[in-house]
Amino acid sequence: MGTVTEALLARVQEARAELATAVAADDVYSVAVAQDELDDAVRLARGYGLDVEAAGADKE
Numbered sequence: 001m002g003t004v005t006e007a008l009l010a011r012v013q014e015a016r017a018e019l020a021t022a023v024a025a026d027d028v029y030s031v032a033v034a035q036d037e038l039d040d041a042v043r044l045a046r047g048y049g050l051d052v053e054a055a056g057a058d059k060e
Contacts, residue, residue: 005050011041012052 015038022030045052 004048008041008045008048008050009052012038012045015041 015034019031019034019038022034042052
């Protein structure tokens with residue numbers, strides 16, 4: 001796996017973790033920010049042809 005691929009998948013994993021933390025804290029603003037970051041990370045990963053679910057980036 002290349003460096004860019006690893007970085008993109010790590011970004012997706014981190015964004016998912018941040019979203020889960022924000023949801024658990026019931027922080028509406030942080031949830032919105034974290035969701036935007038996750039959407040962006042997934043969009044970029046898919047733009048590089050990565051399937052984030054198949055690569056395991058959908059798991060914490």
